[in-house]
Amino acid sequence: MWPISQLTGRKLNLTPSYQRGDVWRLGDRQALIESVLRGIPLPSVILLRTGANTPHDVVDGKQRLTAILRFVGKHPTAVATVANADKLHPEVGLQTLFETNYPKFRSAWKRYMGEPLSARLEDEFYFPFKLRSDAKGGLVGADLEPLRGKYFTEIEKNIIRVADEEVTIGDLFGAVVAHQVPVLEYTKADPRQIHEVFKLYNKQGMHLNAEEIRNAVYHDVELTRAILFAADDASARSSIADAAPSIVGIPDVDNLGRTLADYGFGEARYRRTKVLGWIVATLVNDSQGKLLPSTARHTDLLLDKVQENEAHPLRQPARIGDLFGLIGRAASLHSAHDELWPDKFRGDGKSSKWQDLRLVGSLVGIAIATAASPNDIEERIVSSADSIRAAAQDEWKRPEKTQTRTQWDFIAKIAMGVVEKLGVDVSAASDIIRTRFGSSGVESLRGSMLPPKSE
Known part of the structure; x- marks a missing residue:
């Protein structure tokens, strides 16, 4: 079992050549984050360790990990895109805005990069997304309703209760907390083992x-x-x-x-x-x-x-x-x-x-x-x-x-x-x-x- 922070803080190869593309839509990603915020257990993630200094291959769980990394602003494509933009306009502090105030970052991007951040561009850059703004999802109750329609940087200091523990949203995704994700980490991949693992653990979400x-x-x-x-x-x-x-x-x-x-x-x-x-x-x-x-x-x-x-x-x-x-x-x-x-x-x-x-x-x-x-x-x-x-x-x-x-x-x-x-x-x-x-x-x-x- 790993805390989410161990996944968001680790170098991951989300696109090994055998992986399908990103098939989740915005609603799927939002529903996944709502599940995390409500403390609902997530399906197992399967990783393959490829070397001491190389990123882990994501064998199963790509869509879930992509959603989490996008929500907290740590998807590698987003990080690289923002770093390049920050070099072009170091006086603006785009990197800092991205990490601390995403709505202001969006405004600054439009002003200094010359284009608004449309939904298409945000998907292309793997930038963060908002939570759903209505009651159709799982954001109900005194702690969760204030999160509706917000980006991660707007709510990371909010305190919620997950897995019988009061935590800030920032710590839920960025520290060691009680709510954890089952992770299967292979160091030497046997194709037959991976095949069996898929059949046993791919029980939730979109079956392979x-x-x-x-x-x-x-x-x-x-x-x-x-x-x-x-x-x-x-x-x-x-x-x-x-x-x-x-x-x-x-x-x-x-x-x-x-x-x-x-x-x-x-x-x-x-x-x-x-x-x-x-x-x-x-x-x-x-x-x-x-x-x-x-x-x-x-x-x-x-x-x-x-x-x-x-x-x-x-x-x-x-x-x-x-x-x-x-x-x-x-x-x-x-x-x-x-x-x-x-x-x-x-x-x-x-x-x-x-x-x-x-x-x-x-x-x-x-x-x-x-x-x-x-x-x-x-x-x-x-x-x-x-x-x-x-x-x-x-x-x-x-x-x-x-x-x-x-x-x-x-x-x-x-x-x-x-x-x-x-x-x-x-x-x-x-x-x-x-x-x-x-x-x-x-x-x-x-x-x-x-x-x-x-x-």
Whole structure:
């Protein structure tokens, strides 16, 4: 158990490459602070110690810690922004105003920095926020009502009762007090341990989904980070050159995230990362004759292999770059030939949004064919457009029940159908993929096809 001060006073890396962006809105942040002020226990924070002189990685609890650090004016981005502004205008004392009187700081900022601090700018700079000004939140009672609509610097001397202790608000966030937060601090991260901890402790707030867990458990694998950046789901404050250098400058990769977004896969909770990881695993993960597991598990199994085997081909930067170059080109071809995909095939038949099974199947099919016939793939697409469109319209129909086996059967029938209609030898394509990336998932995908139902 740590007092909040031990978290606000410690150097933290809030944006390790596997972390999602800031998804909480103002109301979420205000509600979190109200919970602290009312003494409500907070969920566990999970930290990873990365070295004696380096910041702790925030593995779980980023949104909560971001809210707390913003409220008290100690978010590292805010601190750096104010320090730079203070150097520009040392006569104003912006640093002191920020720490002691935020409303006056806002006025001084507008006067000397030439722009008002809009809500957008305050979010960009991670500056403090007010508490809610109405009774809809938890600020009720003689001690808490006076806090409504106030910034931290306006109320830090107010005395409230938390955890059977009378404390000032300043001490609640900045000293050792009875109200504490459960913290799990890992010194040597075992991915399996982190995975189990997520499942056991992520019980409150917004539960982590499979992609959020995966990005933490396999964060040491560059392939994971490459998927995250290529899908355009990485934090804007993370550097692709540091986290995933193997895909820097690879043709078409910059457009992958935009293509997925145009297809209707939003940025919420790693949806694009999920689809792209699925495509990667489908192309290169060999199930070695076993039935394909759930789509999420299939992606995990690939990353397991890469993580556990230092000699795995997909640890090599050149191969990672080659893989994403192939997928990037396939996605560009897939989106450029919109005439192939009728609305009825994409999803609801009324919009251009795609459903993930249809997208994965058709894009993987284009990628397999591109791997085998890169020089004339566009000509093949043009000449086969009518037959592909007809099959997408009438032949490749989503099953009524989409259990694991029927999902894979549907994906495989689309992918193999696309490859066949493009006139590409599937077995030859599989051999090429295996040679380039160390393994191929094509034969596993073919083996997942169910036999046709008897009439």
